[in-house]
Amino acid sequence: MSHADPVPPLPSLPPPTGNVPSANPPPFAPVVSCSDAAADGAPAPPPPLPEPAAALESAAAPAPPIPPPPPAPEPFRFHGRADEYFRIWIVNTLLTLLTGGLFLAWAKVRKRRYLRGCTQVLGHRFDYRANPVRLLVGHGVMAVLFLGYSLFGAVYPVVRYGVIAVAVVLLPWIVVRSLSFNAYNTQYRGLRFRFHPSFSAAALVYLLEAALIVITLGLYYPAWMRSKRRYVITQHRLGDAYFRFDGNTGPFYVAYFVGGAIVFCALLIGGVFLFWRASSNGGQQPDLLAMIPFFVVYGLGLLISRHFVHAQLFNHVWNHTRLDDHQFQASMKTGEWLKLQLVNLGAIALSLGLLYPWAVVRAHRYTASCLAILPAGSVETIARVGSSRGSATGDSAAEFVGLDFGL
Amino acid sequence: MSTATGTFFDGQSLRGQAVALEFTADRRLVVTGDGVAHDVGFDAVRFSDRLGDVPRFVYLPGDAIIETPDNAAIDEVLAAEGRSRAAGLIHFLETQRIVATVGCFVVVAVLAAVLRFGPPHLARIVADRVPTSIDAQAGQIALATLDPYFGPSALTPAEKERVERQLQRLLAGAPPAPRPRLEFRSMHSGLPNAFALPGNTILVTDQLVRLPARDDELAAVLAHELGHLEKRHGIQSMLRGSFTLLIVSAITGDLSTLTSFAASVPLTILTKGYARDLEREADRHAHDLLRARGITLEHFSTLLVKLEAALPKGMRHSNYMSTHPSNEERIATFGGLSPEARTAALADGESSPVPLTQTRPHYSFLARRKKLEGEVVVGFTIDIHGRVQNASVVRSAHPELEPAALSAVRQWTFLPQRKGFQPVAANMQVPIVFQLDEQPEPPHPAPRE
Secondary structure, X not given: OOOOOOOOOOOOOOOOOOOOOOOOOOOOXXXXXXXXXXXXOOOOOOOOXXXXXXXXXXXXXXXXXXXXXXXXXXXXXXXXXXXXXXXXXXXXXXXXXXXXXXXXXXXXXXXXXXHHHOEEEOOEEEEEOOOHHHHHHHHHHHHHHHHHHHHHHHXXXXXXHHHHHHHHHHHHHHHHHHHHHHHHOEEEOOEEXXXXXXXXXXXXXXXHHHHHHXXXXXXXXXXXXXXXXXXXXXXXXXXXXXXXXXXXXXXXXXXXXXXXXXXXXXXXXXXXXXXXXXXXXXXXXXXXXXXXXXXXXXXXXXXXXXXXXXXXXXXXXXXXXXXXXXXXXXXXXXXXXXXXXXXXXXXXXXXXXXXXXXXXXXXXXXXXHOEEEEOOOOHHHOEOOOOOOOOHHHXXXXXHHOOOOOO | OEXXXXXXXXXXXXXXEEEEEEEOOOOEEXXXXXXXXXXXXXXXXXXXXXXXXXXXEEXXXXXXXXXXXOHHHHHHHHHHHOOOHHHHHHHHHHHOHHHHHHHHHHHHHHHHHHHHXXXXXXXXXXXXXXXXXXXXXXXXXXXXXXXXXXXXXXXXXXXHHHXXXXXXXXXXXXXXXXXXXXXXXXXXXXXXXXXXXXXXXXXXXXXXXXXOOOHHHHHHHHHHHHHXXXXXXXXXXXXXXXXXXHHHHHHHOOOHHHHOHHHHHHXXXXXXXXXXXXXXXXXXXXXXXXXXOOOOOHHHHHHHHHHHHHOOHHHOOOOOOXXXXXXXXXXXHOOOOOHXXXXXXXXXXXXXXXXXXXXXXXXXXXXXXXXXXEEEEEXXXXXXXXXXXXXXXXXEOOXXXXXXXXXXXXXXXXXXXXXXXXXXXXXXXXXXXXXXXXXXXXXXXXXXX
């Protein structure tokens, strides 16, 4: 199957003459439609930028062209509402419980459809079209594997090592299948996303580079995170447009270093507290009850560290991601994000988990408000290519490994 | 006939076109717009399900779609067609406030019930079907896992024999096949305890035998452990953990939250809670078994009293975090304990040192030739491990006999003195008597000068 040159022609300023370039396609207009609008009866929607050529039509003397205004970033918007999502979430959870977990696949699809369907960019929203039955099969397989692993693994440790070894080797495949499944089932304006299934690249990132982490005793970890991010982003396509990533490793190291320092401080504080407690107790080992403050401090430290790293890297990664030449822009504030997450945690804890949907909507709304796309021309030049299907087992397995492609 | 508006995407590019949709009476969808004209039968068209106020997608044959915010019109068509009923019902439920409110309570209640009763029930069902060979294998693993906490047993064969006899007493008549076996170990932490391990093994610690536990009390403990073995609590515990993990992950939708700390604390509390009802079941089994063998139930309670007294003060922690039900509850199960019996049990906590090994001193040839006889009184301290410290001679008949007496005493071992079930050091004086006997000496070569 043929596909158009993935890189649309770079926009160029019109020649500074009085000629009306009626035969050539006006700059900034989509390639597919000719400037002769009447011919194919499908006028292009107004391009995001004015046509400077039209302004020169009646000029006798050459007038200097008005430089086009700089392209404006189009923000993402999240239209979800907490009360609406709460009702959806509670009904789906109820049905999941009442059906003994069988409804989980449908519940997941509905929730994802809602969250993606409320995300809007450039005037239109995302569609999620996964077939829940495929997820169900995947869930069943994973449940059986997990039960077998824990029962036999407890009795025959060899089984445990064997399963871990198999899982490690299969990880690239699991990653590829799950990302493919999610990408293929996400649609925007009629075009499905694609994830290019390059197993060798996946093996390189998830096996070889992961081994490097072990060899360097963990020092390679931030670089591996960047490598993973680069792999995931650059393998995604929308139609014939490629996602590109050119972020550096430096900010990753900085973010993870500070994150690690936060955890270390939390451990220090907790440790000092424990030591003080033990010494005032007469050197006795503190029992579980006394350890709870330590766990709380440690847990908070982990949480803060994790969200700090997320916020720092969110901006860096998105600012260096583009879809063809359309640049993304991110402006997440670390302080805001941390505050948001801590409030979420408090709300969820105090409400026994019932305020979870509210927390999700809050987080999505803020994330969307920090994200924008800077189109370099019209995105409507992006055209369709052939697609391949994903598979559900990979998706379910990916849940067990905690992989996530967030849009 | 109903109408709607939306955006048409041909599925070949991201370009959209505003269109009008018309659902005609003869079940056809007519799409009209600038440069777009489609006329399709309803049967060839698919619609996305209603979900809140999310825009609806109409999937035309081929790759074309229409995005429309007009949910009401689509719902009307689907209702008339009788399609997508289940999804429509779910959407209806999602719009009703009352469903959400009631749902909150139901979800919390069902969740609590599932977590509380699900794993134990499932574990029991599955454990019954686990073959005994797996049980034995699990036992090996369990022993190996516990190894770091134990050292080899220092019990004398006589003490081990005592325990075996109690087990025999309990099994008399109808021994389960295969016969449970005993393992003896010394616990590094010094706590008296007995464990039932999968694979039909009961592990008994030295400290339990030397509490001191009377024969009937040993029988009571063994009866409790036999209860664990018979009901396969070892496998059940393992399975409960796995099922809990599985259920929590299904509820939260993914396993990654389990690695997060927040979920693991409740899990620990849950599993500890489970363990208590297993202990109660073992207690009930012991109760019935002791009655059947004619052993007084009170001995279980006296042992519990002794065990509690033997714990160091800081360890008598709250019931909530411990895996056993409270002592009061268990004593009540076994018919209560009279104050006299309690005092008598606690009195067992006072005991004098008991000699375990007493090497005989070497009566040297020289001393015998010189016909040196008499008493050497050796004073020493028995430390809390039962070993002799600071051995010194108090008085002796002949100085030449002293070295032999001292070196012998230094090798003696004892069961240490106990106050309140805790070993304490004790001072002792022992007379060593050297006496020539009437038997002729065996011939030996004359010593060279």
